[in-house]
Amino acid sequence: MTFKKFTGGPLDTNAYFFENPSGNLLFDAPEGSDAHFAEKKIDWLLLTHGHFDHVMDAAKIQRRHSCRVAFHPDTVPMLVDGSFFKKHGFDIQYEPCSADLLLEEGVTREICGLNISCLHVPGHCPGSLCFHFSEEGLLVAGDVLFREGVGRWDLPSGDGPLLFEGIRKKIFPLDPATRVLPGHGPETTIGHEIERNPFLSNI
Numbered sequence: 001m002t003f004k005k006f007t008g009g010p011l012d013t014n015a016y017f018f019e020n021p022s023g024n025l026l027f028d029a030p031e032g033s034d035a036h037f038a039e040k041k042i043d044w045l046l047l048t049h050g051h052f053d054h055v056m057d058a059a060k061i062q063r064r065h066s067c068r069v070a071f072h073p074d075t076v077p078m079l080v081d082g083s084f085f086k087k088h089g090f091d092i093q094y095e096p097c098s099a100d101l102l103l104e105e106g107v108t109r110e111i112c113g114l115n116i117s118c119l120h121v122p123g124h125c126p127g128s129l130c131f132h133f134s135e136e137g138l139l140v141a142g143d144v145l146f147r148e149g150v151g152r153w154d155l156p157s158g159d160g161p162l163l164f165e166g167i168r169k170k171i172f173p174l175d176p177a178t179r180v181l182p183g184h185g186p187e188t189t190i191g192h193e194i195e196r197n198p199f200l201s202n203i
Contacts, residue, residue, distance in 0.1 A: 005181075008032030011053040016140060016181050017042075022113025026061065027131065027140045028183065034060040044111055046103075047071040048142025048183060049125040050078030051155075052085050052092045059095035070101040070111075072120060074127030103129060119170045123163020124151030130171065132178075139190070140181050145171055147180075147188035150199045167200060 003018045013030035023043035026033070034057040042065040047055055050071065058079070062069050071079065076099065078084045085092040103109075105120035117132040121144045128151070131140040143151035145167060153160040176191030193200065 003181075006030070006033050006036045008036065009053050009056060012184060013053040014181070014183055014185075018112075018114070020112050020114060023111075025112050025114070026067075027181075028054045028142070029056065029058040029061050030054060031056040033057045034064060037061070038064065041065065042067045045069045046111075046116075046129075046131060046140075047075065047079075048130070048140065048144075049128040050075040050084075051125055051143065052090070052094055054142070054183060055079060055097065056094050058097040062097055068100040069097060070103050071099055072118075072127035072129050073102045073104070074122070076102075076127075078127075119166075121163070121166035121170055123153055123159045123161075123166055125155070126157050132174065137175060137178050138181065139171070139174065139178050141171075141183065143183040145180055145188075145193060145197075146182045146185050148193070148197050149185070150197070151183075164200065172200075 003016050006015045009031035015030055015033045016027045018025040024041055025044045026042050027046050028048055030053055045061055045067050079097045082094050082096045103118045108115055108117045119130040121130055122128050124143045128142055128144055130144055153163050172194055174190050178190045180188045
């Protein structure tokens with residue numbers, strides 16, 4: 001299994017495109033990702049959470065590729081209302097996007113021939129999901145965990161203690177060698193973050 005990373009939009013948001021013989025997956029849809037992957041075939045778009053920088057091109061990708069789109073139920077209000085963030089004081093508008101599948105905590109699904117476990121880790125954003133490929137030793141972490149950082153929790157509906165608890169209980173028990181593909185910045189590993197992450201050293 002191979003993947004390609006794309007970084008786009010004003011906040012340098014990462015998207016990850018996984019190519020597999022049984023189908024191709026894209027995780028998150030920052031601005032510019034639709035054009036960047038236009039020549040690829042996307043069968044599934046999985047969204048880690050509903051913040052605008054991760055979903056800006058979601059509807060465009062859904063329309064171009066006729067792909068299936070999946071995210072957590074708590075993400076629905078942010079995706080179906082393109083003016084959601086305007087109501088919270090941000091001058092941001094985007095095209096609404098609907099879900100073909102709602103993903104719940106703890107469910108392992110076979111998508112495009114890959115077994116993917118969904119870990120619900122809110123605190124940065126309601127409905128934040130991390131996608132764990134246990135056989136491949138990969139975690140698509142969204143804005144839950146970064147290299148020596150975590151997602152900010154001072155945005156609407158943010159909750160720092162809830163975020164830290166979720167990382168401690170659901171992310172850190174994974175194999176320390178697991179590669180973490182974050183929503184911003186370079187990749188890391190679980191082991192590195194257990195040892196070096198200054199936000200999590202006391203949890």
